[in-house]
Amino acid sequence: MQIDEKLEPILAQVLSRNAGEAEFHQAVREVLESLGRVIAKHPDWAEDALIERICEPERQIIFRVPWVDDSGQVQINRGFRVQFNSALGPYKGGLRFHPSVNLGIIKFLGFEQTFKNGLTGMPIGGGKGGSDFNPRGRSDGEVMRFCQSFMTELHRHLGEYTDVPAGDIGVGGREIGYMFGQYKRLTNRYEAGVLTGKGLVYGGSRARREATGYGAVYFVERMLGSRGQDLAGRRAVVSGSGNVAIYTIEKLQQLGALVVACSDSNGYVVDEAGIDLELVKEVKEVRRARISEYAELKGAGAEYVEGGSIWDVPCEIAMPSATQNELTGKDAKTLVGNGVVVVGEGANMPSTPEAVRIFQEAGVLFAPGKAANAGGVATSALEMQQNASRDSWSFDQTEARLAHIMRGIHDLCAETAEEYGAPGDYVLGANIAGFVRVAEAMRAFGVI
Template identity: 80%
Template sequence: MNSIDEKLRPILSTVLHRNAGEQEFHQAVHEVLESLGRVISKHPEYADEALIERICEPERQIIFRVPWIDDKGDVRINRGFRVQFNSALGPYKGGLRFHPSVNVGIIKFLGFEQTFKNALTGLPIGGGKGGTDFDPKGCSDREIMRFCQSFMIELHRHIGEYIDVPAGDIGVGGREIGYMFGMYKRLTNRYEAGVLTGKGLSYGGSRARTEATGYGTIYFVQRMLGTRGTSFDGKRCVVSGTGNVAIYAMEKILSFGGQVVACSDSDGYIVDENGIDLDLVKEIKEVRRSRISEYARLKGVGSHYIKGGSIWDVPCDVAIPSATQNELTGADAKSLVDNGVIAVGEGANMPCTPEAVHSFRKAGVLFAPGKAANAGGVATSALEMQQNASRDSWSFEKTEERLAAIMRNIHDACASTADEYGAPGDYVLGANVTGFVRVAEAMRAMGVI
């Protein structure tokens, strides 16, 4: 607690006590509160009426049973979650994560982060998150369909285009969204296109949504590099993960003239000194749904696979952690700094531990926190909602143009706020304070609710 303003320490103590054992949520709250001391010194009104305490407490937490039948005819049970964290700026908005690690603490951390991330977009969306401890790996399409249908039987009563609009996250792509949307339509007997985002183009989805989180992260980092008079052109880059965010982050890096030399999955990582063959990665992960170790076997000369280990031992100019929370540790950060990294952009949600973030900031490395850098996905989801509401469909070019403008605006707002509060170049403080002020102003206007 040493780095937190004395006035805010009781709030953190309450959060720790009330949410015992939820380490990721504790970490997320701690990181935001670290930035707010300067705010309440300059604007003491934000400490009134338990405003910060209310922001740290979800408006609603829903936990439910999800029974389903596997292909053998056996009944399986999973647990579903939806945390509707804050609706001051609009309907709750945030993805659904299907992964065995999911628990209420992780969903709360994600929903808390989502509240500020959504505020940074400047679009009218509140913060929420959901998911389940179901593991889609190894399941057939029919098993996934039956699970998604059972999950939606409970979830549908808590969502709606003016209430709560889920999307995808880890383990939830177009297939899962399609199954859930179909069940929602059947249960409610209405075609409410705006109730889910990340939909297929054939039934109300938005062009560029698939690419948006990865593209948006790279747009942000490109703008950030520009503050040092440089760009991705000619830079050596490492991107963790090979999911949706990582693949499209790599695609945009290549379009900006950078070279990606390593990427990973949960088993290990590949290094290709000639530059990752992104088409091959897409074939392995999106078509074959196989492991990244296949890359070295198929590519051959110039590439190799390392099982386990740390991808952050690979020297690079720019690092884009895009896999999962707390994947990049303090030791990893030291390796990156020692090897000359100049910029880090979080493509995933909170992928860097507090120790890693401290190391980057201390070393003067440009650091883009996830709540700012990966906001492109939810921003484009909001654009999908806009298209659904107007019964319209935009071109890829128009949607990407809007995405690029939103990411530039987020970067500039974070940089400007950091300057205003005496911390130039500190994007962590800039993102936390900008998001907080936008949410806090709306909450103050609405009274104590």
């Protein structure tokens, strides 16, 4: 898809102003490619630098994070929080702890988060943060000391009406607990709504852990339903083996799909009888080990492949749920050749632009991450609701709300694509629907 000539100067400005930030460039380009139809319908939206303002974060915070490891050595990491857009509500988005984290990745994630949050219909703006700290192989004491140092700086920028972080890659319940404890200590306030993804005993929401994976499957189920099809009996592959992947597998299995493969950064396992989810949880959540241990523990029937591509495994349902740009054009051709029917992005921007084009040209149902994986942040907003009302909902009540929100997001994307002359194009539908909600709020506020 080409960018409308009226929007080319905006992309050129983004590329110039944010040199070297390839992931951010990719995210902006993808959205701008969809907006030509919006500008044709609403030419006044090209005024007042509205799109330029949406592409520029409201605030970018970078800070030093010093901490002491178990051997007594001082370590230095870099912390980030990009408060991208607050037109719809307080900044909302996860914290990622991974060696790959840099400003460009955090900006791409915050930009995507702005539109994703808009799609949910919840009163939350877009933000993202994290650090190049790697929690893998670190003791609980080291992780705690890092989290406390990280929050010592970050806390001054947070608040339930200002900025509400959650978890992401490398940040689970353990890390959220340490950070919430430090926030409470520094502020002398029990402000439960300042972080989401908390433990149930101190203000967390049931179904939050499951929400991103479950939500992605609900979206895919709705897509298939639009063609009179369902998930039952279909062969599925889910990349990753972290929180999103685990609960994607769980919901797929509950709805009758056969999940035969999952992965981590070292390789992937294939289990033709169906992935043993409890064993995956044991390996990844309890032992914090590599996915290769799954094959060692399972024995006969489970094969571990070191390196390579999980997308070589034939499937009808592909759910990339690990990290950005993990599914390439070559992988997409392989999947199409093997008969893939639907691709649902559980991770943020896991498919390259070439891969997306190949899927769309082949008529494969394609669910972009900003729509398909919005269940996590939607349930975070539900956690904020419970914190504000000093309430606690049941799992079934929360999951029912999640399912309703995800089906609503699907229908909004489908209807928007239809309205703008591209029926079945969920990428265009998601980009335009999210943009319109943010843009309408920004126009109401004037030039700020």
